[in-house]
Amino acid sequence: MPVKVAISSADGRTVHQHFGQTTQFVVCEIDGRSVRFLEVRPNRPPCGGADEAGERGHDEGSMGRTVALIADCRAVISAQVGVGAVVRLAERGIQAFVIPDFIESALGRLIDSGALDEPVQPKKRWLEDIRP
Known part of the structure; x- marks a missing residue:
């Protein structure tokens, strides 16, 4: 059965954004060994900007919107992801993988x-966990 994967990438070539600072997700579909590009989804990053009270850091409302944006995906690949985001993703059935690499290779x-x-488990899977 095909599986959708969201990738944190501003340039569409490399996995180089932290999940919370992702400006866009490249969404692909994996079917066996076949990978098909589906779309690019722009995102308002939940981390680093000011929240509704003007405090810098995490904006929980934006975090929820970011997770909802990729809710149809089975996994997300980022260069890094925080524990809070990993738990929120897992609650929606999305596994977080940390694979800073070229998208095709990742x-x-x-x-x-x-x-x-x-x-899906509420933990991030590191690069070392997924070496072939």
Whole structure:
């Protein structure tokens, strides 16, 4: 069955954004070993900007919108992701993977790992966890 994966990437070539600072997600569909580009989804980053009270840091409303933006995806690949975001993602059935690499290579490594066949857990999976 095809699986959608969201990738944190401002340039569409590399996984180089922190989940909370992602300005856009590249969404792909994995079907077996085949990868198909679907779309780019612009995002208002939940971290680093001012929240509704004017405080810098995490904006929980924006975090919820970011998670909802990729709620149809089974996984997200980012260069880094915080614990709070990992838990919120897992609650929506999305596994967080930390794979700072070129998108094509990161997706290949994820496919080879078999990790998409495992149940979603409220923890991030590091680069070392998914080496083929």
